[in-house]
Amino acid sequence: MKELVVENLSKVYFDPRLGERVTALDGVSLRITPGEFVAVAGPSGCGKTTLLNLIAGFLEPTSGRILLDGREIDGPGPDRGVVFQSYALFPWKTVLENVAFGPRMRGLPRAECEARARRWLELVGLGHVANRYPRELSGGMQQRVGVVRALANEPEILLMDEPFAAVDAQTRMTLQEELARIFEERRPTIFFITHDVNEAVFLADRVLVLSKGRLREEIPVPIPRPRRWAALVENDSFKALVGRVLQAVRTA
Amino acid sequence: MGPGPPDVTALERLLGLWLRAAERWRILATLGPFVPLLLLWWAVAAIELFPPAFFPGPLEVARRALELAWKGILGAYLEDSLIRLLVGAAAGIAVGLPLGLLLGLSDRAHRVLWPLVLFFQAIGDIAWLPILIVWFGFGLGTMTFVIVYTVMFPVLMNTALGVRSIPEVLPRAAASLGASRARILSEVVLPGALPNIITGLRNGLGFGWRALVAAEIIVGTSGIGFMMFDARRAGSVTEVVVGLAVLGIVWSIVDSWILAPLEKATGERWGLVAR
Numbered sequence: 001m002k003e004l005v006v007e008n009l010s011k012v013y014f015d016p017r018l019g020e021r022v023t024a025l026d027g028v029s030l031r032i033t034p035g036e037f038v039a040v041a042g043p044s045g046c047g048k049t050t051l052l053n054l055i056a057g058f059l060e061p062t063s064g065r066i067l068l069d070g071r072e073i074d075g076p077g078p079d080r081g082v083v084f085q086s087y088a089l090f091p092w093k094t095v096l097e098n099v100a101f102g103p104r105m106r107g108l109p110r111a112e113c114e115a116r117a118r119r120w121l122e123l124v125g126l127g128h129v130a131n132r133y134p135r136e137l138s139g140g141m142q143q144r145v146g147v148v149r150a151l152a153n154e155p156e157i158l159l160m161d162e163p164f165a166a167v168d169a170q171t172r173m174t175l176q177e178e179l180a181r182i183f184e185e186r187r188p189t190i191f192f193i194t195h196d197v198n199e200a201v202f203l204a205d206r207v208l209v210l211s212k213g214r215l216r217e218e219i220p221v222p223i224p225r226p227r228r229w230a231a232l233v234e235n236d237s238f239k240a241l242v243g244r245v246l247q248a249v250r251t252a
Numbered sequence: 253m254g255p256g257p258p259d260v261t262a263l264e265r266l267l268g269l270w271l272r273a274a275e276r277w278r279i280l281a282t283l284g285p286f287v288p289l290l291l292l293w294w295a296v297a298a299i300e301l302f303p304p305a306f307f308p309g310p311l312e313v314a315r316r317a318l319e320l321a322w323k324g325i326l327g328a329y330l331e332d333s334l335i336r337l338l339v340g341a342a343a344g345i346a347v348g349l350p351l352g353l354l355l356g357l358s359d360r361a362h363r364v365l366w367p368l369v370l371f372f373q374a375i376g377d378i379a380w381l382p383i384l385i386v387w388f389g390f391g392l393g394t395m396t397f398v399i400v401y402t403v404m405f406p407v408l409m410n411t412a413l414g415v416r417s418i419p420e421v422l423p424r425a426a427a428s429l430g431a432s433r434a435r436i437l438s439e440v441v442l443p444g445a446l447p448n449i450i451t452g453l454r455n456g457l458g459f460g461w462r463a464l465v466a467a468e469i470i471v472g473t474s475g476i477g478f479m480m481f482d483a484r485r486a487g488s489v490t491e492v493v494v495g496l497a498v499l500g501i502v503w504s505i506v507d508s509w510i511l512a513p514l515e516k517a518t519g520e521r522w523g524l525v526a527r
Binding site: 056057058075076077078080081082084086088089090092101102105106149150153159 | 421424431432435
């Protein structure tokens with residue numbers, strides 16, 4: 001596992017319709033240590049998705065650097081697994097083929113890729129849909145596949161872009177608990193983007209509040225794990241932290 | 253008590269029988285509508301509304317078709333036409349598919365080339381014939397050019413459209429799972445655009461078939477189009493009508509038995525691609 005360092009990162013777009021430059025990200029610096037769960041919370045348009053896209057390598061920074069294990073990143077790569085809000089599963093591949101995609105791109109033998117994909121699917125209780133196509137699954141199940149597809153490729157860090165925003169409220173809580181359980185068992189490094197303050201506090205070790213392209217506040221979440229909703233909804237320190245993050249998001 | 257529902261009339265009974273039969277034997281549903289048309293044709297020919305030499309009836313046309321088939325002329329000409337179509341279409345796809353991928357993948361190529369594509373596809377294939385005859389003469393070169401030209405544009409334009417309609421997150425997902433550019437092309441771009449590519453192919457072949465017949469009429473030395481024009485020269489309207497019928501029948505079969513099911517299958521399997 002390797003450390004992710006973001007140094008003084010800025011992204012300025014030229015908006016051809018407005019005819020002017022728009023600053024999406026303005027001198028952001030942060031550091032994520034191995035095995036840490038960091039959430040970025042902020043209103044829409046605050047630059048949080050731009051930040052994730054830069055770390056993923058989908059966009060090039062205007063200035064600043066992103067280092068993974070001391071090396072500057074150059075475009076997308078399998079060391080940074082991404083989970084998308086819209087799932088981004090390949091519709092013409094079965095669930096199993098989707099999960100086996102990453103290992104297959106690394107040139108592992110097909111049988112080994114499929115065995116590994118099957119193990120991961122079993123882990124989240126999706127073994128029975130391995131041969132289905134994504135469109136045959138509910139949104140919640142599709143996103144489980146999305147998470148497993150990223151994890152099965154064993155990235156150094158998992159980048160999650162509002163992954164549970166498109167599913168219904170009940171499924172969302174289940175998925176959050178599943179992610180918490182996976183994190184508690186395997187301790188991957190996770191960088192998580194969300195506009196849902198409850199979600200950020202429930203999942204993360206640390207919540208960063210982003211607004212108008214700048215990091216405004218950093219709030220540690222010292223709530224012990226395992227974390228489950230049933231125990232936390234009425235927990236006073238949880239509620240106090242949610243209140244603090246909410247305050248930071250709204251005044252930022 | 254009010255009046256009950258009216259009894260089922262004989263006509264309704266007949267209609268129900270027909271619908272059930274058509275559901276069981278799909279071919280009936282396809283051929284059914286032709287029965288009244290053939291009867292009307294037969295009736296108009298039988299009362300000799302027009303002189304029989306100008307307006308042959310269906311039986312006469314069928315007899316002539318069998319004669320031509322028996323002599324081997326119909327089969328040989330049809331084979332010539334279909335081989336030309338396949339060779340020309342293969343060349344058209346070989347040119348149109350890579351160009352379509354380029355236009356779909358590169359914004360710059362799209363900006364520069366799209367206006368040219370629109371301009372040249374607007375010029376009908378047949379409109380090229382006068383100058384093609386000067387360049388290539390009456391023969392295979394001219395016909396091949398016309399088919400390649402006709403098949404190329406629908407394939408090119410639909411491929412570009414298909415590539416551009418792939419959601420941005422799919423190539424991104426592939427890249428962050430470790431796929432190289434070449435693998436993104438073969439694993440994401442091509443399968444993602446496939447339903448559109450098949451649609452382009454179906455349209456292209458359909459246009460190509462029509463263009464081929466037109467080219468054969470003007471510059472052909474064999475083929476169904478040539479047969480029809482040759483028959484006109486010999487004054488055999490019956491043979492011209494045989495040609496018309498063959499064109500329609502052959503393409504209906506190719507389209508509804510091969511191309512349409514292929515298009516439907518890819519579209520369905522790919523499902524949510526074009527959300």
